[in-house]
Amino acid sequence: MWRKIMAYNQTKKNEFNEATRVQMPALVHLTRLGYQYAGKLSERDSGIAFDGDTNILINVFKKQFKKLNPEHAGEELEILTSIKQ
Numbered sequence: 395m396w397r398k399i400m401a402y403n404q405t406k407k408n409e410f411n412e413a414t415r416v417q418m419p420a421l422v423h424l425t426r427l428g429y430q431y432a433g434k435l436s437e438r439d440s441g442i443a444f445d446g447d448t449n450i451l452i453n454v455f456k457k458q459f460k461k462l463n464p465e466h467a468g469e470e471l472e473i474l475t476s477i478k479q
Contacts, residue, residue, distance in 0.1 A: 432451065435449070435451075445474065445478070447478050448474075448477055448478060450474065450477070452474070455470065455474060456470040456471075459473065
């Protein structure tokens with residue numbers, strides 16, 4: 395991934411914008427911390443359940459919500475719905 399970013403930066407060497415100065419470095423940093431980059435998703439193409447309004451991966455959200463809020467087990471979808479409002 396880092397090579398792709400470097401190649402992108404080389405082709406756009408003189409172009410300084412949000413993507414080159416903020417988004418790409420943040421992406422590199424987060425992947426080094428262990429996060430996985432999912433890219434642009436469409437549920438039909440990916441086979442991954444996600445909420446198109448919030449771009450939240452539903453299965454990941456449920457798992458992490460249960461882990462962080464064990465006293466609220468079973469409330470994941472209710473919370474996800476409230477996030478949309």
